[in-house]
Amino acid sequence: MEPTNYHLAVCAYLEQREPELWNWIAASRQEQDPALRLHLLKTTYQLSQEAHPALHAAVAQASQRLNIAPEVALYQANHAEQINVAIYVENNAAHIIFSGAVLELLDDAELSAVIGHELAHYELWQRDGGRFWIASRLVERLADEEPGRGEWHYTALRYQQYMEIYADRGAYRVCQDIAPCIASLVKIQTGLKQVHVDSYLEQAERILAHDGVVSDAVSHPQAFIRAKALAMHAAAAPELDATLDRLLAGAMEPDTLDITGQVALAALTRSVVASLLTSPWFASDAVKALARRYWDDFTPGEAAAPQHLGAVGQVLLPDAHKLDTYLSFVLLDFACVDPTLEELPMAAALQLADQLGIGDTFETTVLKETRLKKTAPAKLRAMVIPTHIDRP
Numbered sequence: 001m002e003p004t005n006y007h008l009a010v011c012a013y014l015e016q017r018e019p020e021l022w023n024w025i026a027a028s029r030q031e032q033d034p035a036l037r038l039h040l041l042k043t044t045y046q047l048s049q050e051a052h053p054a055l056h057a058a059v060a061q062a063s064q065r066l067n068i069a070p071e072v073a074l075y076q077a078n079h080a081e082q083i084n085v086a087i088y089v090e091n092n093a094a095h096i097i098f099s100g101a102v103l104e105l106l107d108d109a110e111l112s113a114v115i116g117h118e119l120a121h122y123e124l125w126q127r128d129g130g131r132f133w134i135a136s137r138l139v140e141r142l143a144d145e146e147p148g149r150g151e152w153h154y155t156a157l158r159y160q161q162y163m164e165i166y167a168d169r170g171a172y173r174v175c176q177d178i179a180p181c182i183a184s185l186v187k188i189q190t191g192l193k194q195v196h197v198d199s200y201l202e203q204a205e206r207i208l209a210h211d212g213v214v215s216d217a218v219s220h221p222q223a224f225i226r227a228k229a230l231a232m233h234a235a236a237a238p239e240l241d242a243t244l245d246r247l248l249a250g251a252m253e254p255d256t257l258d259i260t261g262q263v264a265l266a267a268l269t270r271s272v273v274a275s276l277l278t279s280p281w282f283a284s285d286a287v288k289a290l291a292r293r294y295w296d297d298f299t300p301g302e303a304a305a306p307q308h309l310g311a312v313g314q315v316l317l318p319d320a321h322k323l324d325t326y327l328s329f330v331l332l333d334f335a336c337v338d339p340t341l342e343e344l345p346m347a348a349a350l351q352l353a354d355q356l357g358i359g360d361t362f363e364t365t366v367l368k369e370t371r372l373k374k375t376a377p378a379k380l381r382a383m384v385i386p387t388h389i390d391r392p
Contacts, residue, residue: 033090036090037095040088067123068126072095106187116181168233182231186200214250249261272352276352280387286338323358332369363377
């Protein structure tokens with residue numbers, strides 16, 4: 001079972017950009033909380049192997065199929081009405097806590113799925129020297145320290161959401177069947193004693209058939225998203241990663257980007273600017289200076305990145321995005337930075353904005369931020385952009 005591409009991307013970013021913080025968090029990994037076990041004993045009933053052999057047999061089977069060997073303790077929470085299952089990881093030990101009537105609600109296969117889900121959290125934390133645990137703690141710390149909801153808030157949120165997706169795959173690995181995994185998920189969320197998995201998957205499809213459906217901004221994606229994701233995982237659907245990105249992150253929008261989204265938007269912006277500055281006449285000193293304020297290694301005339309190009313070699317924006325205003329101001333920067341180029345940069349920017357599908361927003365921005373007359377954009381759109389111009 002492989003980590004999600006999202007987890008791998010966040011880890012790689014942090015290891016490269018925050019090595020000192022990474023090493024500091026890593027050094028604390030072996031620290032124990034001596035009060036944890038006492039707290040659990042005081043607030044739960046411990047489910048011993050002698051009294052609950054079937055549960056411990058399920059733990060042994062899940063551990064074997066996940067290729068882990070933790071010391072596992074099971075507990076039933078005191079005075080807990082809400083149905084839930086949680087895990088605390090402590091070095092090589094895992095503490096699984098059942099809350100509410102979950103043990104009575106789930107059948108044996110569904111309990112195996114839940115145990116597999118929780119132990120998959122442990123498996124992810126332990127693998128690769130604790131790499132994914134370190135990243136989790138680091139993004140949570142950075143999110144706590146930033147004012148408001150910035151890139152680290154959204155990174156921490158999506159890191160946790162992808163953890164649940166990964167843990168669902170652990171449940172599937174243990175059960176080797178999606179039915180008990182989805183049934184246990186729905187039962188825990190609804191309290192129902194009977195769940196028809198095929199009917200719920202059909203319900204999920206009806207929900208997801210609507211445009212713009214995105215997970216709520218909470219640590220656990222909604223059950224219909226998790227059910228769809230697990231079904232796609234079991235079917236080895238090639239579009240799984242793209243579907244998860246759409247359902248968890250939603251449309252690309254500057255105000256809600258996580259770290260991976262910021263990296264992606266920076267690369268897309270660079271391709272848009274590269275597409276604008278293709279003509280040699282655009283490589284004036286003023287334009288090059290502005291480009292270097294965006295990227296210190298940018299050179300006018302460089303090609304747009306292949307991943308941003310469509311079939312005819314033009315830059316394409318994502319299917320779902322809210323970048324119109326942001327990219328309009330980027331284009332306006334380059335259209336206005338060098339007055340000696342006269343109207344050519346604005347004409348090129350208007351034509352590129354139309355190609356990108358943001359022409360109306362760009363025209364509105366231009367008319368608001370400059371002194372162009374309302375009739376000017378139409379004339380500039382019709383202008384033939386030369387490849388070369390004669391400079392005095």
